[in-house]
Amino acid sequence: MGEGILFKIVLTIIYVLITLYLGYRGWKETKVAKDYLLAGRGMGSFVMAMSYGATFISTSAIIGFGGAAALFGFSLLWLTFLNIFVGIFIAFVFFGTRARRMGLALDAHTFPELIGRRYRSPFLQGFAGLVIFIFLPVYAGAVLIGLARLLEVYLGVNYYAALIGCSFLIAMYVMTGGLKAVMYTDAFQGTLMFVVMFVFLIGTYWMLGGVIPAHTALTDLVAQYPASLKKAGMIGWTQGAVPFSPIWLTIYTTIVLGVGIGVLAQPQLSVRFMTIKSEQQLKKAVSFGGIFILCMTGVAFVVGALTNVVFWEHPVLEKVVDGVTKKVPAIAVAVAGGNIDKIIPMYIDTMWPGWFSTLFVLGMFAAAMSTLSAQYHAGGTSFGRDFYEKYLLGRGDTLMVTRIGVALTILFTLLWGLVLPGSIIAIATAFFFGLCSSSFLPVLVLGLYWRGMTRAGAVCSMVGGFLISSLYALFVHQKESVAIGLTKALFGLDTLVSSFPPMSWPWKMQFVDQNVIAMPIALIIAVVVSLLTPKMDKAYVDRCWRNFK
Amino acid sequence: MWLGMGSFEMALVYVLCILAGLWCLIYGIFFWKTQDRPDDVRGASDWEKEERELQ
Numbered sequence: 001m002g003e004g005i006l007f008k009i010v011l012t013i014i015y016v017l018i019t020l021y022l023g024y025r026g027w028k029e030t031k032v033a034k035d036y037l038l039a040g041r042g043m044g045s046f047v048m049a050m051s052y053g054a055t056f057i058s059t060s061a062i063i064g065f066g067g068a069a070a071l072f073g074f075s076l077l078w079l080t081f082l083n084i085f086v087g088i089f090i091a092f093v094f095f096g097t098r099a100r101r102m103g104l105a106l107d108a109h110t111f112p113e114l115i116g117r118r119y120r121s122p123f124l125q126g127f128a129g130l131v132i133f134i135f136l137p138v139y140a141g142a143v144l145i146g147l148a149r150l151l152e153v154y155l156g157v158n159y160y161a162a163l164i165g166c167s168f169l170i171a172m173y174v175m176t177g178g179l180k181a182v183m184y185t186d187a188f189q190g191t192l193m194f195v196v197m198f199v200f201l202i203g204t205y206w207m208l209g210g211v212i213p214a215h216t217a218l219t220d221l222v223a224q225y226p227a228s229l230k231k232a233g234m235i236g237w238t239q240g241a242v243p244f245s246p247i248w249l250t251i252y253t254t255i256v257l258g259v260g261i262g263v264l265a266q267p268q269l270s271v272r273f274m275t276i277k278s279e280q281q282l283k284k285a286v287s288f289g290g291i292f293i294l295c296m297t298g299v300a301f302v303v304g305a306l307t308n309v310v311f312w313e314h315p316v317l318e319k320v321v322d323g324v325t326k327k328v329p330a331i332a333v334a335v336a337g338g339n340i341d342k343i344i345p346m347y348i349d350t351m352w353p354g355w356f357s358t359l360f361v362l363g364m365f366a367a368a369m370s371t372l373s374a375q376y377h378a379g380g381t382s383f384g385r386d387f388y389e390k391y392l393l394g395r396g397d398t399l400m401v402t403r404i405g406v407a408l409t410i411l412f413t414l415l416w417g418l419v420l421p422g423s424i425i426a427i428a429t430a431f432f433f434g435l436c437s438s439s440f441l442p443v444l445v446l447g448l449y450w451r452g453m454t455r456a457g458a459v460c461s462m463v464g465g466f467l468i469s470s471l472y473a474l475f476v477h478q479k480e481s482v483a484i485g486l487t488k489a490l491f492g493l494d495t496l497v498s499s500f501p502p503m504s505w506p507w508k509m510q511f512v513d514q515n516v517i518a519m520p521i522a523l524i525i526a527v528v529v530s531l532l533t534p535k536m537d538k539a540y541v542d543r544c545w546r547n548f549k
Numbered sequence: 550m551w552l553g554m555g556s557f558e559m560a561l562v563y564v565l566c567i568l569a570g571l572w573c574l575i576y577g578i579f580f581w582k583t584q585d586r587p588d589d590v591r592g593a594s595d596w597e598k599e600e601r602e603l604q
Contacts, residue, residue, distance in 0.1 A: 045577075073559070074554065074559040074562065074563060075558075075559065075562075077559075077562040077563060077565075077566050078562050080566045081562060081565045081566050081569055084566065084569040084570055084573060085569045088573055089569070089572070089573055089576070093576075211552070211553070212552060212553040213553070214553070215552055215553030215554055216553035217553075218553075219553055219554060219555040222555060235555075235556075236555055237555075238553070238554040238555035238556065238559045239555035239556045239559070240555075240556050240558050240559055280580055283576070283577065283580040284577050284580045285577065286573045286576050286577040286580075287573055287574045287575075287576065287577020287578055288577065289573065290569065290570050290572070290573020290574055290576075290577070291570055291573065291574050293570075294566060294567070294569070294570030298566050298570070
């Protein structure tokens with residue numbers, strides 16, 4: 001056995017042992033439903049912030065979006081800005097504190113329960129729980145596939161064995177230790193991710209002679225920018241895109257707004273606000289969260305874009321010139337043979353020493369495992385607490401039915417991972433973000449801030465947002481519509497707007513994310529219906545508001 | 550062009566990301582300095598019992 005392989009195996013075993021120990025600690029401290037569902041409402045700022053961040057950032061955010069930055073350049077940094085400013089600062093300081101206060105007033109243990117009790121509607125709790133339980137495993141399936149592929153390449157493990165083995169390992173600590181185990185392991189995994197990405201940034205800038213020389217070299221490389229992307233509206237890596245061109249609409253509505261705003265309505269993230277022991281701890285957590293996210297997506301996007309300079313100045317692409325094989329300068333997407341998911345792994349393999357390659361892969365394990373464990377937990381609580389207890393057999397042993405829910409979520413995730421190809425699942429991930437934003441965000445925001453919001457307004461907004469988002473994705477938004485193929489089967493078109501003249505506004509709508517359409521409509525529905533329907537009982541609303549000054 | 554970027558927009562977003570991260574760091578540190586104190590919040594000890602009483 002080579003020294004390199006031995007080093008990989010030893011580090012992996014140490015990583016797994018630490019994860020299992022923290023999972024065991026979570027299990028030892030889990031006595032009642034509040035511990036399992038909300039980590040006993042006693043988490044400190046560091047654990048909460050790292051858990052939120054590590055859940056937020058999965059492998060695809062670093063490898064997938066890092067590869068996308070090698071194509072779209074620094075324009076993706078708008079997503080990093082939104083991730084920090086909206087996903088951390090606004091979320092923690094404004095939504096988080098209010099969700100925690102109302103959650104305590106209503107004794108809510110899950111995100112759907114908070115919504116259901118705010119509007120005194122078991123239907124809303126059950127509907128939200130069912131949407132999460134059905135669609136979250138599809139998103140989790142995408143993360144699981146990425147994790148299994150990584151294990152396959154890194155340790156040579158059989159793909160299907162990796163799929164089942166990873167599911168079993170995470171199931172061990174999520175099913176037994178609940179949210180305490182999830183958050184303790186998240187904090188360790190997040191710390192590992194932070195160290196890896198920090199070294200990744202410093203090393204890349206050092207390799208290219210510093211910050212400004214690196215950026216200048218990328219700016220000067222604009223003549224090599226792919227012609228197909230220029231035709232669609234991109235100018236260059238450090239030049240951005242032509243406003244309102246098809247590619248500008250894709251970057252700014254799907255990637256930046258879809259993911260940047262969509263994060264506020266993610267159930268597995270929102271529940272973190274209800275786990276913290278005091279408001280002051282939540283405000284302290286802002287510092288850890290902001291720097292963590294800057295070091296995750298910020299580094300992935302900057303390094304992803306700069307790989308073009310690295311591969312140009314340190315050629316690795318081999319071509320036969322006059323019968324002789326030579327290494328020729330090339331941009332990142334050419335080096336990766338057109339597959340952007342390979343850009344970051346190829347950069348690590350060809351430019352970094354073996355010890356860092358091993359650390360980086362462990363960091364990616366951590367990113368995938370921390371996201372998956374939170375998804376399993378959120379899916380399980382949605383089934384047990386929000387759907388089963390509300391609709392099927394009434395109150396039961398919450399701990400037991402939630403554990404069954406976690407097991408079912410893991411099983412469905414595994415099935416998605418086995419059945420669907422990676423490309424379809426990546427699309428389903430964006431679909432889940434869009435679905436959460438349009439179904440939950442208006443109901444959550446107005447519920448936390450507006451006493452006049454009514455149950456009818458919330459029901460119409462949530463169901464309406466869900467239907468508009470789903471129908472728009474099925475029939476108009478090109479990415480999902482083409483992949484699912486229903487529009488083609490029914491109407492013989494890729495999308496319902498494909499037949500409009502190219503570059504007209506109706507034709508451009510196929511590049512506009514469903515979030516940008518469905519969420520504002522759901523918001524308008526909520527306000528209009530609430531203004532037209534009878535107000536909720538004042539004594540009840542006072543109870544919801546009793547922790548607000 | 551600023552910071553070696555090819556457009557003002559890209560230089561702006563690069564700086565905004567760093568400023569947002571630093572803003573979060575400073576905001577959180579302000580609360581590190583203050584003494585940890587319990588919240589002025591009331592939890593519902595038995596939500597369903599309260600709900601029955603209210604109805």
